[in-house]
Structures are given as structure tokens and as C-alpha cells.
Amino acid sequence: MKKEKGSKDSDKPEEALLEMGKFYFVNGKYDQAIDELKKAIEINSGNPEIYYNLGLVYESRNQPEEAKKMYKKAIAISPKYKLAKEHLDKLIGL
Amino acid sequence: MKKYQFLVVGLGVFGTNVAKILSQKGAEVLVIDNDEKKIQEISPFVTQAIVADATDEKTLRSIGAGDIDIAIVAIGENMEASILTTLLLRELGVKQILVKNINPLHAKIAAKVGADRIVYPEVEVAHKVAESFLSPNIFEVIKLSQEYNVSEVGVLKKFWGKNLKELDIRAKYGVNVIAIKRKAPFVTDSGESDFKEEVNIAPGPEEELNEGDRIIVIGKENDIEKLK
Structure with missing residues (x-):
């Protein structure tokens, strides 16, 4: 189907990689999830959701320090990112 | 179940938090401190909050300290006040007295005058913080005795994709996965x-361990260390 101009995917070419990243994350394929999400960042380093999802993957892999870095990046781009804040606060111990 | 009556003496960070947590869990909590502001602040959270000098026997009698089941002496820096309060509470018949440690000498004296238990919150936290750097794969430790711990440990890579029966952690590492x-x-x-x-x-024995899992194990500290 032809995408309309201004639709979500045409505005954000990294979306497909982000979705792949989420797919791998949900299926516990953490290495693949990280690969896809890093590729997404190469295309658009200003999308906070990619960093948030990377944070989730690192946290799920018991790598809290890496996860914190990613949540901080997500919040730096989008200061009102509630889920990223919640995860970061929990890891910091707030 | 019997509802215990608690007395918390001293509203520093430790005392305040103990009082609030006990109250949240439904206990009857009486707190005393000689700082009026602190008493006002905690008042909405506890059964009763009184401005009083805990080293004065008459005051302790008047607030019914003798009927208390468990007293927590959480006086932060004044060693003399902590010891005197402990002694008076013991004489008044408080059933159990827990004292927050100020220094090793204070702990010894407090035990002599009647403390049933000395707690070392700063030392306990210091241990946890130090351990978290030395063993980043061990996320939580509860000491059961000098030798035995319950620990939360990140699963080693070599365990991924294998079930508990195959891994036979009890035989190979001497710890039980709970x-x-x-x-x-x-x-x-x-x-x-x-x-x-x-x-x-x-x-169960068929349960498989995977990346990101954490196992809660019980065993000797040295054996648990092998899992990190």
C-alpha cells in the first residue's frame, strides 16, 4: 500500500528497525534487539524511544549501568518520558 | 495476632523511617524526641508523637513506657542519652529493646545495660555498597548466619538454555536454588x-535458565561466590 505523505513511517525511517528491536526484545533475543536498535540510532539519533528500548534490553540482561545511560539519553531528548524516568529512578534507588 | 506496641526514641533518619514503616504495617507506634519540629512532622504518620526527654525516668513513666513491647532507641550521636534511655527502658520493664549503634564502645555498654539487640544500619549499608562493586553479579544478600547467606545472583552465561536438573547446581556448587x-x-x-x-x-527441575534471569540461592557465602 502506498504510504501517505506525512505518515509515521515516512517521517521516521528508523521506525522499522525500532519495531524489529522490540520484536526481538519481546522474544528474549537480546543480542539481536541491540543490533537492530543500534542501527536505528545510526539513522536517527534523536528518537528517545530507541534509547528507552535499549535501556529495557540492557536492564533485562542485568546490565544496569548500561541501562541507566540509555534511559538518561531518552530523558535528555524527551524530558517528560515517563516510562524512562520510572525505570531510571528504580535503578538509581529512588 | 497480638498487635505489638512500639516505642521509637530519636527521630533521625533511621528512627523516622523505622517509625513510619512500622505504622504503615499497622503497628501501634509511639515516638518521642526532644525536637518539637520533628515531632510535628511525624505526627500524622504514627499513633502518638510526644516532645519529651527520654533520659527522664518520670517522663518515660508518664507516657506508659513500661507497657511497651518493643523499644527502638535510635538516638543518633548522644551516647550518654542512648545508654541512659536503654537502662531506664529496661528498668521500666520494656520487653525488648533494640539500640542503634553509635560506636563500638557504645554498643558494648548498651548491651550491658539491657539492649537485646544492637543494629548497625550504616555498617550494613556499607557492606552492601562495597559488595555491589566487588560482586556486580550478586544483586542482593541476606545474611542468615556468619557462614550462610541468601543471595540474588545473575545467571552465568554457561547456564543459559539449560534446566535445573541438567545444571545440578546443588551438587556442583553446594547451593540450593529457591x-x-x-x-x-x-x-x-x-x-x-x-x-x-x-x-x-x-x-521445578525442568525449569530452564536464560539470559537476564536471576536465581535466589541459599548456601555458604564461599559457595555462592563461585556463581558470580
């Missing part, structure tokens, strides 16, 4: 991803 903590990732209908934490208590 639970598995696992993150269950999900994506909502609106596309937001997150995970929830699931705990599998007393996992």
Missing part, C-alpha cells in the same frame, strides 16, 4: 514496550 526472578518483556497495543518481573518460587 527461586528464579525473570523479566517478562511485553509490548502494549499502543506499541509501548516494557517488562514485568516474575518470581518463580521453588522452581
Whole structure:
């Protein structure tokens, strides 16, 4: 189907990689999830959701320090990112 | 079940938090401190908050300290006040007295004058912080005795994809797996991803361990160390 101009995917070419990243994350394929999400960042380093999802993957892999870095990046781009804040606060111990 | 009556003396960070937690859990909590401001602040959270000098026997009698089941002497720096309060509470018949340690000498004297238990919150936290740097794969430790711990440990890579029966952790490492903590990732209908934490208590032998899992193990500290 032809995408309309201004639709979500045409505005954000990294979306497909982000979705792949989420797919791998949900299926516990953490290495693949990280690969896809890093590729997404190469295309658009200003999308906070990619960093948030990377944070989730690192946290799920018991790598809290890496996860914190990613949540901080997500919040730096989008200061009102509630889920990223919640995860970061929990890891910091707030 | 009998509802215990608690007395918390001294509203520093430790005393305040102990009082609040006990109250939240439904206990009857009486607190005393000689700082009026602190008493006003904690008043909404506890059964009764009184401005009083805990080293004065008459005051302690007048507030009914003798009927208290468990007293927590959480006086922060004044060693003399802490010891005197402990002594008076013991003489008044408080059933159990727990004293927050100020220094080793204070701990010794407090025990001599009647403390049933000395607690070392700063030391305990210091141990946890130090351990978290030395053993980043061990996320939580509860000391059962000098020798035995219950610990939450990240699963080693060599365990991934194997079940508990195959791994035979008890025979190989001398520790028992009592639970598995696992993150269950999900994506909502609106596309937001997150995970929830699931705990599998007393996992069966067929339970497989995977990347990101944490096992709760009970065993000797030295044996648990081998899992890190």
C-alpha cells in the first residue's frame, strides 16, 4: 500500500528497525534487539524511544549501568518520558 | 495476632523511617524526641508523637513506657542519652529493646545495660555498597548466619538454555536454588514496550535458565561466590 505523505513511517525511517528491536526484545533475543536498535540510532539519533528500548534490553540482561545511560539519553531528548524516568529512578534507588 | 506496641526514641533518619514503616504495617507506634519540629512532622504518620526527654525516668513513666513491647532507641550521636534511655527502658520493664549503634564502645555498654539487640544500619549499608562493586553479579544478600547467606545472583552465561536438573547446581556448587526472578518483556497495543518481573518460587527441575534471569540461592557465602 502506498504510504501517505506525512505518515509515521515516512517521517521516521528508523521506525522499522525500532519495531524489529522490540520484536526481538519481546522474544528474549537480546543480542539481536541491540543490533537492530543500534542501527536505528545510526539513522536517527534523536528518537528517545530507541534509547528507552535499549535501556529495557540492557536492564533485562542485568546490565544496569548500561541501562541507566540509555534511559538518561531518552530523558535528555524527551524530558517528560515517563516510562524512562520510572525505570531510571528504580535503578538509581529512588 | 497480638498487635505489638512500639516505642521509637530519636527521630533521625533511621528512627523516622523505622517509625513510619512500622505504622504503615499497622503497628501501634509511639515516638518521642526532644525536637518539637520533628515531632510535628511525624505526627500524622504514627499513633502518638510526644516532645519529651527520654533520659527522664518520670517522663518515660508518664507516657506508659513500661507497657511497651518493643523499644527502638535510635538516638543518633548522644551516647550518654542512648545508654541512659536503654537502662531506664529496661528498668521500666520494656520487653525488648533494640539500640542503634553509635560506636563500638557504645554498643558494648548498651548491651550491658539491657539492649537485646544492637543494629548497625550504616555498617550494613556499607557492606552492601562495597559488595555491589566487588560482586556486580550478586544483586542482593541476606545474611542468615556468619557462614550462610541468601543471595540474588545473575545467571552465568554457561547456564543459559539449560534446566535445573541438567545444571545440578546443588551438587556442583553446594547451593540450593529457591527461586528464579525473570523479566517478562511485553509490548502494549499502543506499541509501548516494557517488562514485568516474575518470581518463580521453588522452581521445578525442568525449569530452564536464560539470559537476564536471576536465581535466589541459599548456601555458604564461599559457595555462592563461585556463581558470580
